[in-house]
Amino acid sequence: MKPAPFKYLAPASVEETLSMLTQYGYEAKLLAGGQSLIPTMNFRLAQPAVIIDLNRVSELAYMRPGDSGGLCIGAMARQREGEYHPLFAERAPLIRETMPHVAHPQIRNRGTFGGSIAHADPAAELPAVMLALNAGFKIRGREGEREIPARDFFVGMFATAMQPEELLTEILIPPLPPRSGWAFKEVARRHGDYALAGAAAVVSLNEQQRCREARLVFLSVGDGPVEARGAVQALAGEIPGEEVIRAAAETAAAVDIDPGSDIHASAEFRRHLARVLAVQVLHQAYERARRA
Amino acid sequence: MAERIQISVRVNHTLFEREVESQLLLSDFLRHELELTGTHVGCEHGVCGACTVLLNGEAVRSCLMLAVQADGQEITTVEGMASPALAGALHPLQAAFKEAHGLQCGFCTPGFLMTLIPFLKNHPDPTEAEIRQALSGNICRCTGYQNIVKAVQLAAKRMAQSA
Ligand SMILES: Cc1cc2nc3c(=O)[nH]c(=O)nc-3n(C[C@H](O)[C@H](O)[C@H](O)COP(=O)(O)OP(=O)(O)OC[C@H]3O[C@@H](n4cnc5c(N)ncnc54)[C@H](O)[C@@H]3O)c2cc1C
Ligand code: FES
Ligand code: FES
Numbered sequence: 001m002k003p004a005p006f007k008y009l010a011p012a013s014v015e016e017t018l019s020m021l022t023q024y025g026y027e028a029k030l031l032a033g034g035q036s037l038i039p040t041m042n043f044r045l046a047q048p049a050v051i052i053d054l055n056r057v058s059e060l061a062y063m064r065p066g067d068s069g070g071l072c073i074g075a076m077a078r079q080r081e082g083e084y085h086p087l088f089a090e091r092a093p094l095i096r097e098t099m100p101h102v103a104h105p106q107i108r109n110r111g112t113f114g115g116s117i118a119h120a121d122p123a124a125e126l127p128a129v130m131l132a133l134n135a136g137f138k139i140r141g142r143e144g145e146r147e148i149p150a151r152d153f154f155v156g157m158f159a160t161a162m163q164p165e166e167l168l169t170e171i172l173i174p175p176l177p178p179r180s181g182w183a184f185k186e187v188a189r190r191h192g193d194y195a196l197a198g199a200a201a202v203v204s205l206n207e208q209q210r211c212r213e214a215r216l217v218f219l220s221v222g223d224g225p226v227e228a229r230g231a232v233q234a235l236a237g238e239i240p241g242e243e244v245i246r247a248a249a250e251t252a253a254a255v256d257i258d259p260g261s262d263i264h265a266s267a268e269f270r271r272h273l274a275r276v277l278a279v280q281v282l283h284q285a286y287e288r289a290r291r292a
Numbered sequence: 293m294a295e296r297i298q299i300s301v302r303v304n305h306t307l308f309e310r311e312v313e314s315q316l317l318l319s320d321f322l323r324h325e326l327e328l329t330g331t332h333v334g335c336e337h338g339v340c341g342a343c344t345v346l347l348n349g350e351a352v353r354s355c356l357m358l359a360v361q362a363d364g365q366e367i368t369t370v371e372g373m374a375s376p377a378l379a380g381a382l383h384p385l386q387a388a389f390k391e392a393h394g395l396q397c398g399f400c401t402p403g404f405l406m407t408l409i410p411f412l413k414n415h416p417d418p419t420e421a422e423i424r425q426a427l428s429g430n431i432c433r434c435t436g437y438q439n440i441v442k443a444v445q446l447a448a449k450r451m452a453q454s455a
Contacts, residue, residue, distance in 0.1 A: 104341070
């Protein structure tokens with residue numbers, strides 16, 4: 001099908017974008033890579049009266065080292081950069097490892113970091129990885145700029161803490177503490193498809209090789225990315241050997257998540273996948289942390 | 293209602309100036325306005341890959357772009373593959389698809405070819421796993437993919453020899 005008619009605006013700067021958002025509010029939709037928005041417009045599930053195209057806002061298309069380590073990613077940085085740009089391999093290897101699982105090369109050539117995060121699809125990889133990395137998001141609006149931590153940003157299915165007249169401008173990835181490891185795994189019917197379930201983990205050790213801090217986040221098992229808080233508590237202060245990891249994964253699958261059933265997978269199968277994936281990512285993250 | 297916008301787009305090295313409605317998809321612009329019907333449309337939601345074209349040399353879905361977004365950009369379609377210098381001789385990839393039976397009905401073929409041009413540029417000697425991953429976003433209902441993979445391997449070998 002084809003999109004319904006709309007007014008097309010192509011601002012050249014963030015300032016211009018914000019004044020258009022203020023003017024049109026709920027009537028307007030921001031167009032980033034279009035890889036989620038245009039399909040919904042083609043199906044006429046979305047019929048915005050105004051499209052504000054961000055593709056000429058070049059000040060949003062960048063990535064650069066953060067001031068205190070880590071990485072800053074402009075909202076309009078393309079997803080393909082996560083795969084090929086050396087800054088990701090160097091400063092956010094978890095994103096680098098996850099990227100090939102996000103859709104297909106042709107989609108990643110257009111799709112943006114900001115678009116995937118603002119879209120907040122519960123089956124999307126990047127929101128889960130953002131939680132695992134403890135990322136923060138810079139949001140610009142009429143009243144100025146605010147920063148929202150990833151764990152307060154995703155508030156439900158396709159829902160975020162942003163207002164319709166606000167713009168996501170930057171993603172802040174903090175540096176990992178010393179002795180940290182990370183991992184991402186998912187199960188999909190076909191490479192690049194939305195996952196039936198997926199998991200991202202970051203494990204940081206103290207000098208005694210015990211778990212100082214860990215985050216385990218699932219995708220496709222709830223209304224948004226789901227942090228396994230119970231599982232992580234089970235790891236705290238422990239040496240994350242096989243037994244400890246198994247127990248944590250058990251807690252994650254049995255207590256921390258409440259997956260639904262759909263045509264792709266039953267809730268029971270998703271719990272099974274979550275348990276298996278949790279063991280794998282925690283184990284790999286721990287091994288990488290030990291060698292770091 | 294429908295707003296008309298002036299655009300100028302370079303397609304297969306020729307500059308086209310047209311006035312288009314804002315909601316016109318790039319795929320429909322190529323097919324209906326420019327009559328370049330080699331770009332096929334299977335699903336219009338980004339899943340099948342039949343509409344893949346090159347935007348400034350990179351493979352993208354033309355059904356997920358607006359024609360107005362192509363203003364000032366360079367597009368290559370399957371019609372731009374065969375070399376005009378060689379009186380329309382097939383591109384080595386096209387020749388390999390033909391010889392290795394990489395197509396049957398041919399509906400998906402333009403999308404596969406456009407995906408493969410930048411892929412082979414970046415991976416001149418690809419493994420089978422790399423080929424399959426690169427083609428994960430293109431659906432073929434006929435071939436079962438085996439011969440498509442063989443065609444890519446054949447093309448890569450020939451392109452390496454002639455390079
Ligand atoms: C066939 C196919 C398979 C896919 N598979 C996957 C997959 O496996 N995993 C996955 O995660 N994704 C997948 N995707 C989605 C893809 O990754 C999209 O690129 C991504 O979800 C949206 O990014 P975008 O830049 O294209 O955003 P758009 O589609 O342009 O926008 C998405 C939404 O975000 C809003 N938005 C965009 N940018 C901003 C901003 N800066 N500030 C505020 N709001 C903004 C838009 O208004 C819109 O509501 C797939 C898509 C297709 C077509
Ligand atoms: S028609 Fe564009 S991907 Fe199917
Ligand atoms: S050859 Fe018929 S769909 Fe691929």
